[in-house]
Amino acid sequence: MIVIIDYGVGNLASVKNALDKLRVESKISSNPLVLKKADSLILPGVGAAGQGMKNLKEKGLDKVIVEEIEKGKPFLGICLGMQLLFEKSEEGDVDCLKVLKGTVKRFKKMKKIPQIGWNQVDIKKGTNLFEDVDDKSYFYFVNSFYCLPKDKQVVAGVTNYGETFASIVAKDGVMGVQFHPEKSGPAGFKLLENFVKGASNVS
Amino acid sequence: MLAKRIVPCLDMTQGKVVKGIQFVNFRDAGDPVKLAKKYSDEGADELVFLDITATVENRDILLDVVRRTAEVVTIPFSVGGGIRTVEDMRMILRAGADKVSVNTGAFKNPKLISDCAKEFGSQCVVLSLDARKVEPNRWNVFINGGRTDTGVSAIDWAKKAVKLGAGEILLTSIDTDGTKQGFNVELTKKVSEAVSVPVIASGGAGKLDDFVEIFKKGKADAALAASLFHFGELTIKQLKDYLRNRNIPIRSWYEEYKY
Numbered sequence: 001m002i003v004i005i006d007y008g009v010g011n012l013a014s015v016k017n018a019l020d021k022l023r024v025e026s027k028i029s030s031n032p033l034v035l036k037k038a039d040s041l042i043l044p045g046v047g048a049a050g051q052g053m054k055n056l057k058e059k060g061l062d063k064v065i066v067e068e069i070e071k072g073k074p075f076l077g078i079c080l081g082m083q084l085l086f087e088k089s090e091e092g093d094v095d096c097l098k099v100l101k102g103t104v105k106r107f108k109k110m111k112k113i114p115q116i117g118w119n120q121v122d123i124k125k126g127t128n129l130f131e132d133v134d135d136k137s138y139f140y141f142v143n144s145f146y147c148l149p150k151d152k153q154v155v156a157g158v159t160n161y162g163e164t165f166a167s168i169v170a171k172d173g174v175m176g177v178q179f180h181p182e183k184s185g186p187a188g189f190k191l192l193e194n195f196v197k198g199a200s201n202v203s
Numbered sequence: 204m205l206a207k208r209i210v211p212c213l214d215m216t217q218g219k220v221v222k223g224i225q226f227v228n229f230r231d232a233g234d235p236v237k238l239a240k241k242y243s244d245e246g247a248d249e250l251v252f253l254d255i256t257a258t259v260e261n262r263d264i265l266l267d268v269v270r271r272t273a274e275v276v277t278i279p280f281s282v283g284g285g286i287r288t289v290e291d292m293r294m295i296l297r298a299g300a301d302k303v304s305v306n307t308g309a310f311k312n313p314k315l316i317s318d319c320a321k322e323f324g325s326q327c328v329v330l331s332l333d334a335r336k337v338e339p340n341r342w343n344v345f346i347n348g349g350r351t352d353t354g355v356s357a358i359d360w361a362k363k364a365v366k367l368g369a370g371e372i373l374l375t376s377i378d379t380d381g382t383k384q385g386f387n388v389e390l391t392k393k394v395s396e397a398v399s400v401p402v403i404a405s406g407g408a409g410k411l412d413d414f415v416e417i418f419k420k421g422k423a424d425a426a427l428a429a430s431l432f433h434f435g436e437l438t439i440k441q442l443k444d445y446l447r448n449r450n451i452p453i454r455s456w457y458e459e460y461k462y
Contacts, residue, residue, distance in 0.1 A: 011296065011299075011301060013273065013297070013299050014273065014299060014301065017273050017274055017299065018277070020274070021274075021275075021277075021462050022462070046324055046326065046327075047324050048324075111399055112399055112400060112401060112424075113399065114325070114326055114370065115205065116326060116370065116371060116400075116401050116424075117205045117206060117208055117248075117401065117424065117425070118205065118206040118208065118248055118454040119204070119205050119206070120204070120206075137455075138206055138454035138455065138456070140278070140279060142326045160204065161205070180279075182277075183277070183278060183279045183301065184277070184278075185243070185246075185277045185278055185454075185456050186277065186456055186462060187456065188277065189277055189462045
């Protein structure tokens with residue numbers, strides 16, 4: 001069972017709908033016990049980092065997420081859910097989950113911010129996550145901030161929006177994607193499907 | 204680089220897709236959920252739903268269409284028509300829409316934009332702006348389905364709405380809408396240059412080169428069309444192939460995968 005973490009930000013239903021379409025059993029929950037029992041976790045999220053972290057803490061989910069990741073539970077962070085994996089976000093100057101080393105920065109070089117629309121990902125790393133997903137595939141992005149990992153080894157895909165940024169990170173069982181795979185047509189669904197497949201092999 | 208978006212629009216009334224010419228004369232164009240799924244599968248980059256006769260009684264029908272659409276499409280979509288309150292917006296987002304467009308309600312109460320942006324984020328709030336030329340080099344905002352001239356300049360309203368928190372502008376030229384004589388390049392360029400958010404050009408698409416023009420000269424980030432697609436005059440694939448061959452960045456997708 002995949003658990004989609006409910007922390008009061010963003011469109012959880014769209015992730016749930018996507019998993020339903022893939023015929024994968026999933027559940028939306030904010031209960032730490034349910035998270036602990038899950039085979040894998042998805043942290044979605046649209047909105048501000050400060051609010052996101054505040055909600056995670058209030059629900060006692062921040063510690064559970066870190067513990068479960070440390071135990072090796074497959075984890076996917078989407079958009080804000082990816083950013084929260086890092087140490088600190090410039091957005092509201094907040095401390096995040098610190099699962100990955102690095103910070104979250106604001107775009108500076110483009111006139112139109114947030115970036116809204118379909119952009120390409122140069123896929124850097126060959127893992128099973130990218131099976132049948134072509135290099136330079138387009139995914140749907142909505143973001144004003146991006147992740148700047150300290151450890152370049154975790155960067156699995158990059159995208160350019162005025163500056164080149166990490167649009168996919170992957171380390172052990174943890175994956176973060178800056179775009180919305182659940183809204184990215186067949187390429188996004190393929191990626192989700194690969195995450196689900198990988199996750200079920202681990203558990 | 205960001206791809207230019209191709210956006211089919213589904214104008215609806217009582218749960219059915221319709222399309223008018225210059226905002227009147229509607230003919231039936233079919234079931235919205237089926238059409239939405241078809242466009243999503245064919246490579247559309249986003250969908251726009253506009254409930255053109257939004258009433259309280261029809262709200263449940265609209266929400267049902269939104270819910271069923273969210274279950275079948277794999278791309279983002281916005282929903283608009285009769286949005287007056289933060290609660291209206293919440294209902295539509297909860298039903299599964301990614302964005303909500305506001306028009307007359309926001310013009311009469313600009314705070315609606317800032318309230319919604321604060322509550323859901325700017326990326327959810329699309330300003331739908333209907334403009335008509337009133338004198339050379341001057342376009343006014345028209346509200347109430349394009350019937351009422353507000354006397355306010357379209358460019359001024361666009362700028363103000365962005366300042367309040369609108370994350371995108373859906374710009375419809377009433378002058379060109381339904382004419383199939385091409386988008387309003389002049390107006391779109393002006394608005395696009397005046398604001399720091401993406402502009403979706405709407406109204407007047409009739410042939411392939413109209414899209415080239417609106418992207419290259421009109422500086423649009425996305426282009427919307429309805430009847431061209433609904434009545435099968437043009438497929439999304441034909442359009443995208445054409446644009447790609449003219450060096451416009453267009454999303455490629457995987458036609459062989461079906462979700």
